[in-house]
Amino acid sequence: MYDLYAKILNILRLPEIIAQLTWAVIPFACIAALMVFVVIFLVLMERKFLAWLTVRKGPNRVGPNGFLQTFADAIKLLFKEDIMSEETNKLLFTIAPVIAFAPVMIIYGLMPFTEHLIAINIAVGLFLVFALSSLTTVGIVLAGWSSNNKYSLLGGMRSAAQAISYEIPLVIAVLSIAVLAGSLNLKEIVTAQSGGLFSWNIFPAFIGFIVLFICSIAEVNRVPFDLPEAESELVSGYNTEYSGMKFALFFLAEYAALFIMSVLISTLFLGGYLPPFNDYLSIILLDNIIKNQAIMDILIHLEQGFWLVAKTYTLLFLIIWIRGTLPRLRADQLMGFSWKFLLPLAFINLILTSIIKLAIQGY
Numbered sequence: 001m002y003d004l005y006a007k008i009l010n011i012l013r014l015p016e017i018i019a020q021l022t023w024a025v026i027p028f029a030c031i032a033a034l035m036v037f038v039v040i041f042l043v044l045m046e047r048k049f050l051a052w053l054t055v056r057k058g059p060n061r062v063g064p065n066g067f068l069q070t071f072a073d074a075i076k077l078l079f080k081e082d083i084m085s086e087e088t089n090k091l092l093f094t095i096a097p098v099i100a101f102a103p104v105m106i107i108y109g110l111m112p113f114t115e116h117l118i119a120i121n122i123a124v125g126l127f128l129v130f131a132l133s134s135l136t137t138v139g140i141v142l143a144g145w146s147s148n149n150k151y152s153l154l155g156g157m158r159s160a161a162q163a164i165s166y167e168i169p170l171v172i173a174v175l176s177i178a179v180l181a182g183s184l185n186l187k188e189i190v191t192a193q194s195g196g197l198f199s200w201n202i203f204p205a206f207i208g209f210i211v212l213f214i215c216s217i218a219e220v221n222r223v224p225f226d227l228p229e230a231e232s233e234l235v236s237g238y239n240t241e242y243s244g245m246k247f248a249l250f251f252l253a254e255y256a257a258l259f260i261m262s263v264l265i266s267t268l269f270l271g272g273y274l275p276p277f278n279d280y281l282s283i284i285l286l287d288n289i290i291k292n293q294a295i296m297d298i299l300i301h302l303e304q305g306f307w308l309v310a311k312t313y314t315l316l317f318l319i320i321w322i323r324g325t326l327p328r329l330r331a332d333q334l335m336g337f338s339w340k341f342l343l344p345l346a347f348i349n350l351i352l353t354s355i356i357k358l359a360i361q362g363y
Contacts (some may be wrong), residue, residue: 027119031108035150039255044070045313046320074248082244085148092146097249099140099244111263112187114273114304120319126184128212129264130171135161135217136253140228140238143250147241155237158226158331162218165338166225170215172346173208176353177201177268190272202269204356207349209269211342213315216261218338220254223323227331240334258319259312266311273304280304 044059044067051058059066084090107129111120122128137159142155178184180201181192193200202209218225229237239250266272275281282299290296331335 017078027109031105032120035105035108035252035256038259039252040070040074042259042316044254045075045316046323049317049320050324053321061319077248077251078245078275080244081246082246085241087148088241089146089148092142093241094246096139096143096146097246097253098139099134099142101249101253101256103135104260106252107132107260108256110186111260112190112267112272113263113308114301115187116301117305118187121187122185124184125186125269126174126178126189129186130167130174133257134167135162136257139253143242144238147238149241151234152238152240153239154230155230155234155240159238160227161222162221162227162334165335166215166218166342169211169338169342169346170219172343172350173205173211173215174268176205176208176303178351179350179353179357180204186267186272190267190274193271196278197271200269200271200276205269205349205353207345208353209265211346211349212265212268213318214342215338217319217322218263218334220257220261222258222319224326224329225334226328227334230328232328259316262312262319263308263314265315266308270311272311273308275303 047058047069048066050056059069062069062072084093106120110122110125110129112118140159141156144152144154144159147153171335177189181189183189183192189201221228227237228234229239234240239247242250277284280300280303282296282303286296286299290299
């Protein structure tokens with residue numbers, strides 16, 4: 001992407017030093033805009049789907065058919081008073097939402113949304129994704145402790161215990177993808193799945209896909225793994241004392257993480273931006289009609305974005321469906337499910353994918 005940006009400035013006869021100085025602002029602005037749009041749409045999508053699944057009306061007052069409800073909620077949060085108790089640790093209370101939110105924003109920059117649309121393309125991108133995602137738990141624990149509220153403290157401790165329990169099988173499940181692709185670079189992992197539907201990693205590592213999908217729901221504190229913010233037990237958990245923009249940052253981080261985890265699962269197991277066919281539909285249908293290569297490149301680029309979004313929102317629908325169907329687990333059930341069930345499955349998946357990799361290399 002930087003090369004393309006530098007070429008555009010060169011055409012405008014601007015020195016390269018301007019490209020070097022301004023380049024960092026471009027991905028940041030694009031990622032920020034993408035996150036806000038994704039969260040606003042995802043919240044509305046969840047409310048509509050939950051209403052449909054549970055035979056309710058859902059948002060239907062603000063805007064046509066309720067489509068402006070999430071905008072109204074965002075404006076309300078921006079103008080709400082920021083209240084802090086005298087007993088809170090004001091410094092930690094203030095920076096906790098930032099610590100929970102900032103890593104998610106960086107992870108957006110690591111995702112290959114298309115072949116060329118990737119802000120940060122590094123050799124250990126997969127490792128960095130999970131290193132950054134673990135920092136969100138630190139923000140939640142800080143929020144619970146600094147609030148000087150027993151409900152918040154319990155929510156923060158639950159989040160730490162849950163993160164430790166579920167990150168271990170999650171990382172082991174992802175190791176199988178590194179074994180199959182022979183790389184930790186997310187773009188290379190996608191490229192290794194080229195060749196159509198049966199080249200996707202979900203087939204040799206289906207157990208790993210199930211483990212990662214379940215652990216991802218737990219990582220973002222979604223039902224049935226929403227113990228850190230269980231309303232029936234902890235009022236609102238770690239964010240009980242938060243209001244206004246600070247609460248909005250937690251809310252934004254949760255839904256942004258939900259979207260990016262779905263993108264990550266699509267990238268690792270479902271071919272990412274690649275189509276389920278041997279070639280792109282743009283090439284299959286339009287190659288003999290459109291002779292301009294530049295136009296074909298644009299169409300392929302748009303198609304790559306379409307396939308990734310389609311896979312991502314299919315996973316998001318499944319996650320929303322689970323929320324509308326399953327009850328919340330007890331704390332002991334949640335821990336036992338990870339250590340007694342998911343962890344052994346993750347090890348079995350790693351062994352099987354290693355055997356498959358050796359068999360393919362031997363062949």
